[in-house]
Amino acid sequence: DTGVSQDPRHKITKRGQNVTFRCDPISEHNRLYWYRQTLGQGPEFLTYFQNEAQLEKSRLLSDRFSAERPKGSFSTLEIQRTEQGDSAMYLCASSPRTAGGGTQYFGPGTRLLVL
Amino acid sequence: EDKVVQSPLSLVVHEGDTVTLNCSYEVTNFRSLLWYKQEKKAPTFLFMLTSSGIEKKSGRLSSILDKKELFSILNITATQTGDSAVYLCAVENDGSGNTGKLIFGQGTTLQVKP
Numbered sequence: 632d633t634g635v636s637q638d639p640r641h642k643i644t645k646r647g648q649n650v651t652f653r654c655d656p657i658s659e660h661n662r663l664y665w666y667r668q669t670l671g672q673g674p675e676f677l678t679y680f681q682n683e684a685q686l687e688k689s690r691l692l693s694d695r696f697s698a699e700r701p702k703g704s705f706s707t708l709e710i711q712r713t714e715q716g717d718s719a720m721y722l723c724a725s726s727p728r729t730a731g732g733g734t735q736y737f738g739p740g741t742r743l744l745v746l
Numbered sequence: 747e748d749k750v751v752q753s754p755l756s757l758v759v760h761e762g763d764t765v766t767l768n769c770s771y772e773v774t775n776f777r778s779l780l781w782y783k784q785e786k787k788a789p790t791f792l793f794m795l796t797s798s799g800i801e802k803k804s805g806r807l808s809s810i811l812d813k814k815e816l817f818s819i820l821n822i823t824a825t826q827t828g829d830s831a832v833y834l835c836a837v838e839n840d841g842s843g844n845t846g847k848l849i850f851g852q853g854t855t856l857q858v859k860p
Contacts, residue, residue: 635788662846664847664848666848666850671852671853672852672853673750673834673836673850673851673852673853674789674834674836674848674850675850676847676848676849679845679846679847681845686845687845687847722788722789724848726846734780734791734794735780735791735846735848736791737782737788737789737790738788739787739788740787740788
């Protein structure tokens with residue numbers, strides 16, 4: 632399967648714990664996006680990487696959130712000191728474009744539940 | 747503030763019916779509008795629209811964009827139970843930095859009954 636993959640698919644944690652999610656984009660896609668989706672809503676943009684550079688962060692991304700994409704390949708999203716409000720589906724998407732329009736392809740998501 | 751609004755929020759039809767889903771937007775630096783289908787998992791891509799008046803078709807699904815009136819519609823003809831899903835409309839915002847981030851609507855939940 633050469634699509635976007637995410638790990639883990641599900642995560643249950645206690646409030647105050649740290650969690651880390653991984654996203655492996657489609658190979659040769661240089662653009663990578665993280666979105667968050669809560670029940671009954673559309674996904675909301677969190678952050679964007681072009682290769683290894685993090686070029687945009689939403690104000691939704693508080694200082695408890697950090698994302699990296701070392702070497703421009705896979706990406707990780709870490710949430711420190713989780714809160715119940717962090718419970719959501721975290722989606723990763725990748726896009727092949729370097730300039731101009733390009734379709735974003737989504738991974739299966741990581742569903743986070745904070746107790 | 748950029749926003750994408752979909753209507754209706756939910757819809758129940760019977761197999762064989764035709765449905766029209768609506769998406770209106772107010773987004774600075776518009777580049778494209780995309781439709782996705784989501785069935786309890788990640789959104790799967792349906793269409794990307796960049797030009798007004800040009801219909802995109804894929805089987806029983808079709809979509810068109812009106813950049814003057816800032817809306818798009820997604821049509822599904824001869825609906826089947828397998829069409830039951832949440833349909834998401836997203837607009838690509840290509841502002842400073844050329845990020846291409848997507849701004850999504852709330853989605854339309856379609857239920858097709860046998």
